[in-house]
Amino acid sequence: MYSDALLTGKDLPLSEALAMGGETTVIGLAIVFGVLVILMIVLMLFKVIFYKDPKKQQKSADTAKPTAAESVPTVAVESEKSDEIPEDELVAILTAAVASSLNTSTYNLRIKSYRRVDGRQNAWNRAGLTETINNRY
Numbered sequence: 001m002y003s004d005a006l007l008t009g010k011d012l013p014l015s016e017a018l019a020m021g022g023e024t025t026v027i028g029l030a031i032v033f034g035v036l037v038i039l040m041i042v043l044m045l046f047k048v049i050f051y052k053d054p055k056k057q058q059k060s061a062d063t064a065k066p067t068a069a070e071s072v073p074t075v076a077v078e079s080e081k082s083d084e085i086p087e088d089e090l091v092a093i094l095t096a097a098v099a100s101s102l103n104t105s106t107y108n109l110r111i112k113s114y115r116r117v118d119g120r121q122n123a124w125n126r127a128g129l130t131e132t133i134n135n136r137y
Helices: 002-008 014-050 054-063 087-102 123-136
Strands: none
Touching: none
């Protein structure tokens, strides 16, 4: 009869019912915090395994110098408003844009020439096409 009282909770004294509830609560909390500790350890291991120091990456990027075999990016100007911009300012703007996209200094670059492109296709279509081509190859 006493085992039925433990299973169903009927005819169980209040002190024993509270003791069972406390045990259940403590066991549940122990399981939850145990799993949290395991997750914390796994995340710490991920950091140790996959973390790359940005200082080391920057040093390796600084040591890698462009070679003559590397291709120089082609700069295309689409805007017709560039007629209003003086040529030396336009070259400065293009140099800054290329340096920004290559994550390098403007002192490492020299734009020898630039050309205008036809305005029949809008910039978003061209960017999407370029991105698609670059992702495939």
